Amino acid sequence: MKTALTIAGSDSGGGAGIQADLKTFSALGVYGMSVITAVTAQNTQEVRSVQDIEISIIKDQIEAIFDDIHVDTVKIGMLSSAETIEAVAQSLQKYQPKFIVVDPVMVSKGGHHLLQLDAVSALKEKIIPLATLITPNIPEAEVLVKDTIHSAEEMMEACLAIHALGANAVLLKGGHLNGDPNDLLFDGENFTWLKGTRIQTKNTHGTGCTLSSAIAANLAKGASLIEAVHEAKRYITLAITHSLNLGKGHGPTNHFYELYNKANLVKK
Ligand SMILES: Nc1ncnc2c1ncn2[C@@H]1O[C@H](COP(=O)(O)OP(=O)(O)O)[C@@H](O)[C@H]1O
Numbered sequence: 001m002k003t004a005l006t007i008a009g010s011d012s013g014g015g016a017g018i019q020a021d022l023k024t025f026s027a028l029g030v031y032g033m034s035v036i037t038a039v040t041a042q043n044t045q046e047v048r049s050v051q052d053i054e055i056s057i058i059k060d061q062i063e064a065i066f067d068d069i070h071v072d073t074v075k076i077g078m079l080s081s082a083e084t085i086e087a088v089a090q091s092l093q094k095y096q097p098k099f100i101v102v103d104p105v106m107v108s109k110g111g112h113h114l115l116q117l118d119a120v121s122a123l124k125e126k127i128i129p130l131a132t133l134i135t136p137n138i139p140e141a142e143v144l145v146k147d148t149i150h151s152a153e154e155m156m157e158a159c160l161a162i163h164a165l166g167a168n169a170v171l172l173k174g175g176h177l178n179g180d181p182n183d184l185l186f187d188g189e190n191f192t193w194l195k196g197t198r199i200q201t202k203n204t205h206g207t208g209c210t211l212s213s214a215i216a217a218n219l220a221k222g223a224s225l226i227e228a229v230h231e232a233k234r235y236i237t238l239a240i241t242h243s244l245n246l247g248k249g250h251g252p253t254n255h256f257y258e259l260y261n262k263a264n265l266v267k268k
């Protein structure tokens with residue numbers, strides 16, 4: 001069985017972070033493992049508090065996994081601080097996993113900072129150059145390129161600028177723009193649009209986490225980058241179509257295994 005590791009924060013409400021990543025791995029038929037970087041007290045409405053995990057414990061979690069179990073793919077989510085970024089980057093340089101999908105998580109839907117403002121430069125310098133693929137949403141890309149993004153042309157320019165930071169490939173997600181949620185992949189040579197149709201729902205908590213984990217899982221199973229991204233876009237579209245009306249805020253995406261199995265998304 002293929003294996004996937006998520007290095008991310010815990011969402012107590014189960015909709016985003018480590019919990020969304022592990023549910024996605026399971027639904028797509030890969031064995032999931034986790035390194036928890038921070039614990040958030042979070043639900044569908046808000047992030048109430050964040051506790052960063054001690055750096056030595058983060059390093060120990062990574063070493064415990066890599067020293068014993070083969071890791072086919074890594075997904076990176078919430079890193080919280082510059083110190084955590086430094087520790088994660090050092091460990092990944094040591095173990096050199098084949099695929100690293102980076103979701104540059106910065107701010108929650110409710111506006112809580114999940115990456116400290118002074119950690120953005122560390123993210124750019126230490127993590128982005130390790131990325132097989134980075135998957136920013138529009139506000140994250142705007143922070144990375146220090147410019148606003150409103151149009152398809154500006155999305156293309158942003159992809160080029162983020163690629164120039166050292167990522168092997170960039171998937172710029174269009175969910176935060178008006179209209180249909182079209183994402184743009186730049187693989188270092190070519191642009192590919194992944195067209196979506198906007199699903200009218202407030203239950204979109206964890207969409208970014210789900211998409212990046214699905215891409216990581218698909219890469220582990222042997223898909224090419226472009227196949228992995230296309231399959232993941234189908235997965236997130238199904239997960240939003242069947243999203244769950246839990247809680248009083250933004251409910252979570254749905255990872256019900258049978259749903260994807262029936263839709264032939266699980267390749268063994
Ligand atoms: N309402 C929606 N209907 C269909 N797809 C969506 C919707 N909202 C987001 N998406 C898709 O979900 C994925 C995550 O996008 P986005 O919401 O922009 O990221 P994030 O969760 O990081 O803010 C993208 O593929 C995006 O196009």
Ligand SMILES: Cc1ncc(COP(=O)(O)OP(=O)(O)O)c(N)n1
Nearest residue numbers: 009016017108109205206207208209
């Ligand atoms: C612990 C944790 N990690 C990441 C996020 C952000 O998740 P995302 O998929 O971008 O979804 P929203 O927060 O935008 O709903 C998170 N909230 N918590």
